[in-house]
Amino acid sequence: MSLYAIGDLHLHFQTELKTKVQLKGRGWRNHEKKFLKNCSRILTDEDTLVLVGDHSWGKNLEYCEQDLQFITELPGRKILTRGNHDMFWDVKKTARLNEMFAGKLEFLQNNYYTYQDCALVGTKGFTFEGPFYIDRRGYIAGWDEEAEAHAAKIVERERKRLRTSFEAAKADGYTRFIMFLHYPPTSVIEESSVFTEMAEEYGVEQVIYAHSHGEARFYDSIHGEKNGVLYRLVSGDFLKWMPVKLLD
Numbered sequence: 001m002s003l004y005a006i007g008d009l010h011l012h013f014q015t016e017l018k019t020k021v022q023l024k025g026r027g028w029r030n031h032e033k034k035f036l037k038n039c040s041r042i043l044t045d046e047d048t049l050v051l052v053g054d055h056s057w058g059k060n061l062e063y064c065e066q067d068l069q070f071i072t073e074l075p076g077r078k079i080l081t082r083g084n085h086d087m088f089w090d091v092k093k094t095a096r097l098n099e100m101f102a103g104k105l106e107f108l109q110n111n112y113y114t115y116q117d118c119a120l121v122g123t124k125g126f127t128f129e130g131p132f133y134i135d136r137r138g139y140i141a142g143w144d145e146e147a148e149a150h151a152a153k154i155v156e157r158e159r160k161r162l163r164t165s166f167e168a169a170k171a172d173g174y175t176r177f178i179m180f181l182h183y184p185p186t187s188v189i190e191e192s193s194v195f196t197e198m199a200e201e202y203g204v205e206q207v208i209y210a211h212s213h214g215e216a217r218f219y220d221s222i223h224g225e226k227n228g229v230l231y232r233l234v235s236g237d238f239l240k241w242m243p244v245k246l247l248d
């Protein structure tokens with residue numbers, strides 16, 4: 001019995017694919033088949049898999065049916081968090097999704113789940129990704145202030161949602177935490193963020209994140225241990241479509 005994670009499946013069984021990375025990027029050809037093969041090799045019905053956002057390109061639930069069915073049919077228990085491309089998932093309707101997929105999929109948002117004595121908490125997160133203005137020597141000389149102000153609002157909303165998830169688990173007596181974000185915990189220009197601070201505040205053991213896919217983005221944020229917290233990128237292409245084990 002083990003806990004695994006992976007993110008950014010970007011399934012498109014009912015959607016025409018338009019993104020260059022996925023059409024031409026190394027490692028994306030038949031990626032869902034590679035992923036399925038890996039899952040059937042390592043996962044059993046006793047295991048739990050957390051899927052860390054960007055599940056489907058579908059523009060609404062109707063266009064995600066086959067993608068979510070694909071996830072439903074994977075072995076074991078499946079917990080999903082929201083990614084920026086998950087248009088089918090309105091935060092306010094999370095309870096409705098949990099009702100619709102009861103016994104099949106679990107949707108983590110403003111709630112928490114458990115694995116043994118560990119609370120699994122999380123939210124989409126957010127980082128300011130520019131646009132940055134780069135000078136001739138390649139240094140960042142400034143950035144779009146309007147985009148930065150907009151990002152700050154989303155970060156604040158996500159910070160509150162993450163706190164809600166932590167507090168729900170804490171109120172039920174949990175002291176061990178694994179924290180899931182879709183976005184990296186820090187942007188390319190940050191050393192820390194409200195998300196890393198919250199991870200340290202609650203004594204989180206591992207912070208799991210995705211969103212950074214394509215080789216150029218793999219090292220945008222923290223990898224490995226920092227201030228007692230283990231940070232792990234689990235984007236599917238980074239993991240070559242093999243879910244990573246978080247806990248036995």
Ligand SMILES: [Fe+2]
Binds near residue numbers: 054085211213
């Ligand atoms: Fe993605």
Ligand SMILES: [Fe+2]
Binds near residue numbers: 085182
């Ligand atoms: Fe994403």
